[in-house]
Amino acid sequence: MPSTSEPSRPIDAYGPLIQSLHHQPLLVVLRAERPLDLRERLARLEGLGVRQVEIAWSGHPQWSAQCAWLRMAFPRLNLGAASVVGRDALEAAAAAGLAYAVSPVLDEDLLSQARQCGLALVPGVMSPSDVHRARQLGCPVVKLFPAITVGSGYWRRLRDPLGPLPVCVAAGGLAVPDVMPWLEAGVDAVALGGRLDAPDAWSALGDLIGRLADLPRRC
Secondary structure (H helix, E strand, C coil): CCCCCCCCCCCHHHHHHHHHHHCEEEECCCCCEEEEEHHHHHHHHHHHHEEEEEEEECCCCCCCHHHHHHHHCCCCCCEEEEEEHHHHHHHHHHCCCCCCCCCCCCCCCHHHHHHHCCCCCEEEEHHHHHHHHHHCCCCEEEEEHHHHHHCCCCHHHHHHHHHCEEEEEEECCCCCCHHHHHHCCCEEEEEEHHHHHCCCHHHHHHHHCCCCCCCCCCC
């Protein structure tokens, strides 16, 4: 187990993700038992101009191989793994050559294992204690989860008592219309997942991509 002074990963490991979020502060999370079942949705997202897509870990025996195929088939997408809570998922993400992994929890052992796998892991945080601990562990990017439970102004309210904060991806229960208000309220990026199944969500996503292109660069 690493000491409190040992960073979970050198910041350079997170550089590509931070740079990508700097250009487009959005991630899309997709779920399917078989990653190859996501081909049509990935093609559609690529066509819309989405940059970052997380593929949720499922435990399918071909998960790594199929994600590796998707990574090669969609080179313009920055693919990562979502819902990572154990070593098996981390190792599968690393084996697939994915760019990063995202967890709903802050787990020191998981961060240490991610370092051993050579993978940048974005941990989930909620409380001020979580944020402080993630910062002690050297996490340059965190996931505020579930964001919908705390409201869009929550992250900004942590800045005065806690000081400089990591790059924040707000995730959990947010829809396309929430993205701009949350960015304006101070988070660095927003992740969209299940609520993309709502009527008209994909057409709204296309409009959003255009609006994000006009924003000043973040992160």
